[in-house]
Amino acid sequence: MISEIKGKISRSGSNLTDRLEDKLTGDFFGALRYLPFEQGLKRILQQVKFAEEKNQNEWLTLLDLQSGYKLDYKFWPKHSKGEIDLILEFDDLLVGIEVKYKSGISSEDDVEVEKVIEYKDSLHQLSKYSHILEERAGNRKCYLIFLAPFAIQHQVQQKLNVTYEISPAVKMGYTIWEDLHTALIWMTKTAQPGAQRLVLTDAKELLEVKGLKRFSGFANFTASYEIQHTPYIYETDKVLPSSAWSWPEMQSSEEDQPYVYSTY
Numbered sequence: 001m002i003s004e005i006k007g008k009i010s011r012s013g014s015n016l017t018d019r020l021e022d023k024l025t026g027d028f029f030g031a032l033r034y035l036p037f038e039q040g041l042k043r044i045l046q047q048v049k050f051a052e053e054k055n056q057n058e059w060l061t062l063l064d065l066q067s068g069y070k071l072d073y074k075f076w077p078k079h080s081k082g083e084i085d086l087i088l089e090f091d092d093l094l095v096g097i098e099v100k101y102k103s104g105i106s107s108e109d110d111v112e113v114e115k116v117i118e119y120k121d122s123l124h125q126l127s128k129y130s131h132i133l134e135e136r137a138g139n140r141k142c143y144l145i146f147l148a149p150f151a152i153q154h155q156v157q158q159k160l161n162v163t164y165e166i167s168p169a170v171k172m173g174y175t176i177w178e179d180l181h182t183a184l185i186w187m188t189k190t191a192q193p194g195a196q197r198l199v200l201t202d203a204k205e206l207l208e209v210k211g212l213k214r215f216s217g218f219a220n221f222t223a224s225y226e227i228q229h230t231p232y233i234y235e236t237d238k239v240l241p242s243s244a245w246s247w248p249e250m251q252s253s254e255e256d257q258p259y260v261y262s263t264y
Helices: 017-032 041-045 053-064 125-137 150-158 177-190 195-209
Strands: 072-075 086-089 093-099 141-148 171-176
Touching: 017 041, 017 072, 017 093, 017 195, 041 177, 053 141, 053 171, 093 125, 125 141, 141 150, 141 177, 150 171, 171 177, 177 195
Parallel strands: 093 141, 141 171
Antiparallel strands: 072 086, 086 093
């Protein structure tokens, strides 16, 4: 709904395929804003990880100071350098969240440039967004959060200060959709009946429909078979000589030609 209100999706829905990330952003965070901070968004933001322990501790402390509806949700605020998917404005804290779903970073610097370009001049999406937040923050603590599926997030995280940099006034944090889904599982179990449980359940099921959850094992396996903790004994009338267990060796000078090792 939020993505349509903000004009990210056309009235006919003809550009919906190209706006899947915007739709996900609006649906997920648009639902959470109906809850007091401590009942929904706080636990989500607690999943964000920082490289330095002091930044992690400061982040968690700042989240503990927030409550109720004392924040503004700014979806895709306009700026000449681009639109951050979501900016959360608290009295003493500014948080920008860049969301990815199917695609990676939308703009990067020239790969042929050997040195990292200063964030103010960089074309890298996160560099530009850190500059936007720096200008907007004033005296507030400032954070930029990159939210994506694991494969995308991990790749972007590894390149920080290698191919791009962010403003020194902005602390960079990362989290993945799969961790948010895991958090929502536990949040729904302890949620109060009514609005809180409905919103959190919808958010959890939305991520499941999108395939943004991790495999959690066979905890829900309902078969009644008992596991026998006894060794399996293999019996045969034929005793194979040890020489029969070895594959023949083959010498090859071609790198792409398959070969096997002898087992003895």
